[in-house]
Amino acid sequence: MxxxxxxxxxxxxxxxxxxxxxxxxxxxxxxxxxxxxxxxxxxxxxxxxxxxxxxxxxxxxxxxxxxxxxxxxxxxxxxxxxxxxxxxxxxxxxxxxxxxxxxxxxxxxxxxxxxxxxxxxxxxxxxxxxxxxxxxxxxxxxxxxxxxxxxxxxxxxxxxxxxxxxxxxxxxxxxxxxxxxxxxxxxxxxxxxxxxxxxxxxxxAGERIAGAWVRPAPVAVSAPFHDWLVLQVGRNDVIGDLAGDYVAGVRDSDHRVARTPDELLAIFHVVAHSPEAYDAVVSAIAEWMRTVPSAAPVRTEPIRGGEHDHGGWGAGAGTVERYEYRCPCGDGAIVEEHDNVPGFREHDVRIDCSKCDVEWAFVGGRSVRDWGLQPVAVNATT
Structure with a gap:
């Protein structure tokens, strides 16, 4: 022994x-x-x-x-x-x-x-x-x-x-x-x-547990958008109301923390909300992007898509890609297409939603595959 x-x-x-x-x-x-x-x-x-x-x-x-x-x-x-x-x-x-x-x-x-x-x-x-x-x-x-x-x-x-x-x-x-x-x-x-x-x-079951459990060290996760939104609680406007509801949802584990505007939109796609609440989300994201000009544009979650072969139009075979992403309001889609066929090489991305087409715009200077959105209100003059 x-x-x-x-x-x-x-x-x-x-x-x-x-x-x-x-x-x-x-x-x-x-x-x-x-x-x-x-x-x-x-x-x-x-x-x-x-x-x-x-x-x-x-x-x-x-x-x-x-x-x-x-x-x-x-x-x-x-x-x-x-x-x-x-x-x-x-x-x-x-x-x-x-x-x-x-x-x-x-x-x-x-x-x-x-x-x-x-x-x-x-x-x-x-x-x-x-x-x-x-x-x-x-x-x-x-x-x-x-x-x-x-x-x-x-x-x-x-x-x-x-x-x-x-x-x-x-x-x-x-x-x-x-x-x-x-x-x-x-x-x-x-x-x-x-x-x-x-x-x-x-x-x-009678097992002796080998090795001691080690409590994970706290990890600081950057969440600048969340931090900004929390600071808006108490404002006497729609953004203040949104922030109050958001903080209550985080507190009660009703939804996750929105580290970015993308994640706030994803939350609103799965929780019940009024049209006015969604409009407040768009206003909050626009204000955030005006406050932090270096903020990354919005990318929504993918819905479906893929690549398939195409016989071509006489100059050789190729492939065609089509990907759909949820539009910001959730009722339509962002459609990204790539024709990789000799002689017909085209790349396009568009907003296939009448509401979002008015309220959102693609950020300039980015490739089709690297598209990003921002509210039209970001660049609106007051």
Whole structure:
């Protein structure tokens, strides 16, 4: 037996003895829980039973610190004693801890916003069927032991506020909760969400997860158009109204972030909107392009197209290409054609939509294959 294995086994045994004494469990039953694949630590180090027990006495908010218990099965200031089944209690706390680990830690200076009672229901939904019930008290206990910010909102209730991002929690709640409207975008998905789902299934099958999960480093993605549009919130005009609706949609995961005008148009092709809202989009893009003259022109998403052989007109065979892209309003198309036939080499791109043909124009100085659009209003004089 290697030194590392010996140390690991000794820690499991020490934890099992502590847990058995604390819960009134037989040592062998406690040791089985310590060694369960589901308690191995799926998103971090294995949870220490001794640390969990110490948290109930020493934690700054929930710790008894030598006095009467401040945390019980029903939550903070709960007089309900812990109800240990002596078979799965530690495993469930380990699973709750991993569920909390998947969220992005909030700064210590930030005020926690997510209520423990709401979070405990989310934990139940996410961890099912591996953990059928999560009490309010155990959710708070795991959060405190993990070192997440925990705050008392005041009053005399049993719920505390837990330091996980409110938007990430809302995403998980809506993805896992029955009867919820699922998010349509994933920018608020917790970093560990997909990995933990996979690891839970593997651990439930008895697998030991090799290698530690590493939280991805935050990546700054340039989104100048998004940043500009956010700054327009509060304006007393159609662009201000558009910006407010857009920000609400990003906040609620109703659509993705529009890093460019192209992506804002793509959003409007899949969400319900009024003609007035689309007109506001065109106005916003025109203003953006006037504000940032170096901004790239708009390219819309492809619809269909391809290349086919052509026998030619006597000077040899060739090919003909035809590609269609969605027009900005979504009701027509941008048609790009290339005749690659000897003697008839022609290239053309046109707007096949009566509305967009009036409101949009091709940017000059670009090849047919490199076409780009801008609102006619960009160059309009005031």
């Amino acid at each position: 290697t030194s590392d294995n010996h140390t690991h086994d000794r820690e499991l045994q020490q934890d099992a003895r502590a847990w058995a004494d604390f819960t009134g469990t037989k040592y062998t039953a406690a040791l089985r829980q310590m060694g369960s694949p589901l308690a191995q630590g799926l998103l971090g180090e294995r949870v220490s039973a001794r640390h969990l027990i110490a948290t109930l006495d020493q934690h700054a908010v929930i710790g008894a610190r030598g006095g009467s218990p401040r945390l019980g099965e029903n939550g903070f200031r709960s007089e309900a004693t812990w109800r240990f089944d002596r078979e799965t209690d530690f495993i469930e706390l380990a699973l709750i801890t991993d569920m909390l680990r998947m969220f992005t830690p909030i700064p210590d200076s930030a005020t926690p916003e997510v209520g423990s009672y709401s979070l405990k229901h989310t934990a139940e939904e996410f961890l099912a069927p591996h953990c059928s019930y999560v009490s309010n008290g155990r959710l708070i206990w795991a959060a405190a032991a993990l070192g997440l910010p925990v705050a008392d909102p005041g009053g005399s209730g049993p719920n505390l506020l837990i330091g996980v991002p409110e938007r990430e929690h809302d995403y998980v709640r809506r993805m896992t909760g029955s009867g919820q409207t699922r998010p349509k975008a994933d920018h608020h998905r917790p970093a560990g969400y997909e990995y933990l789902q996979s690891a839970l299934a593997r651990a439930a």
